Amino acid sequence: MSDFDAGLFKPICTALIEAFASEGHHLGRSNAHEVLAAALGFWTYSLVRQHATPLATRLVHRYERREELPRHWAHLTKRIEVILGVSTWAAQALVPIVHRIVLDSGLAVDTHSLIFESEHLSTRDSILKAIDDVDFAPTKATVAMRRGLLPYPTRTSLEERLHDVAPQYAREFGKRTAYLWLKPSTQIRALTPAVEDSYSVLNNTARTSLGLNFTIVIPDKDFRGKPHFTLLSPTMSFDEAHPDGWRVNLIMKFVVTDAQQQASGEPKLEDLIGKSVADLPEVKVCPRCLTLHMHPELGHHCTASVNAIGITNAIERLRASGATGATTDQLSAAMVAAGHVETDLATLEQFLGRHARALRLRRYGGVWVFTKTQAPSDSLFEQRFEGLNI
Numbered sequence: 001m002s003d004f005d006a007g008l009f010k011p012i013c014t015a016l017i018e019a020f021a022s023e024g025h026h027l028g029r030s031n032a033h034e035v036l037a038a039a040l041g042f043w044t045y046s047l048v049r050q051h052a053t054p055l056a057t058r059l060v061h062r063y064e065r066r067e068e069l070p071r072h073w074a075h076l077t078k079r080i081e082v083i084l085g086v087s088t089w090a091a092q093a094l095v096p097i098v099h100r101i102v103l104d105s106g107l108a109v110d111t112h113s114l115i116f117e118s119e120h121l122s123t124r125d126s127i128l129k130a131i132d133d134v135d136f137a138p139t140k141a142t143v144a145m146r147r148g149l150l151p152y153p154t155r156t157s158l159e160e161r162l163h164d165v166a167p168q169y170a171r172e173f174g175k176r177t178a179y180l181w182l183k184p185s186t187q188i189r190a191l192t193p194a195v196e197d198s199y200s201v202l203n204n205t206a207r208t209s210l211g212l213n214f215t216i217v218i219p220d221k222d223f224r225g226k227p228h229f230t231l232l233s234p235t236m237s238f239d240e241a242h243p244d245g246w247r248v249n250l251i252m253k254f255v256v257t258d259a260q261q262q263a264s265g266e267p268k269l270e271d272l273i274g275k276s277v278a279d280l281p282e283v284k285v286c287p288r289c290l291t292l293h294m295h296p297e298l299g300h301h302c303t304a305s306v307n308a309i310g311i312t313n314a315i316e317r318l319r320a321s322g323a324t325g326a327t328t329d330q331l332s333a334a335m336v337a338a339g340h341v342e343t344d345l346a347t348l349e350q351f352l353g354r355h356a357r358a359l360r361l362r363r364y365g366g367v368w369v370f371t372k373t374q375a376p377s378d379s380l381f382e383q384r385f386e387g388l389n390i
């Protein structure tokens, strides 16, 4: 189990002590810890520590703030009554002050670490139960999971998350030099999708979104040659109709520049990371199996039986002979003709389905139609076939 890090509590406790003093109440440091723990929903501060509760700063950006009734109101009132030995009325007057300070600080339980890091597996139910206020409908997907309204995702390791992002990522960004920022800060609004955790019900249908707790950063230049960063934050949602339940369905994309950041009063990206983007671990798409992996930490030695390069070569051969599409059998035969090892048809079929868009294929009936091909009769809309986008 990881150790509890009390660092984020410190400045907020100081703010609480000062705010209580200006209201005529003396609040010692250890009692400030108790008040803060109660504001998050915990019974005592020692429980926060005992569960090694992961904490994070989740800044709610001004224009995203919803007018929401503060949670744990009754609990916090009772705790302040006991801690300070004051009347209910006096405690009630202090509750909004505590809520304002906590909201402004952005202090929150890091619910993503609870889901994605195995070290929190044994305590995540207790922690989510604490932060859940049963007087309200859940607004967090993680809390809805604890209540049994949603299943917990099963593919949670970094390797699995990267694997599930790969098909969407490879088709657009596979060729780019890209870096992985794990647990990105929320001090930049463009990074908040990485830590989204939302749940709502509309017309009996649950809408969910859970960020994967990482952002892929691509250093780039605009058309005038000015540097900018493309930030890609994948999110997943729960889909009852999908066999895996949870699936990665969206990669949120934002472009930021230093000038823009400064103009909006937000820190520069690299100041926030604390180092150059190029010093973050690199993420790469394997040109053979099209998986996404972190480099060099999760070094990838490709042992996949399907070879995307072979598929691309086969498509090029078939196109050269005038074909505009092919069945899986025909693609397999063309791969062998191009000198590649034969692949089991079922495996090939599954791979083509998963990576169709990255491979520039579209399925019609039993045929894989080649997209982005040059149609001889249609030179006006001539497009050069660029092969696999990796």
Ligand SMILES: [Zn+2]
Residues within 6 Å of the ligand: 286, 287, 288, 289, 290, 291, 300, 301, 302, 303, 304
């Ligand atoms: Zn590979």
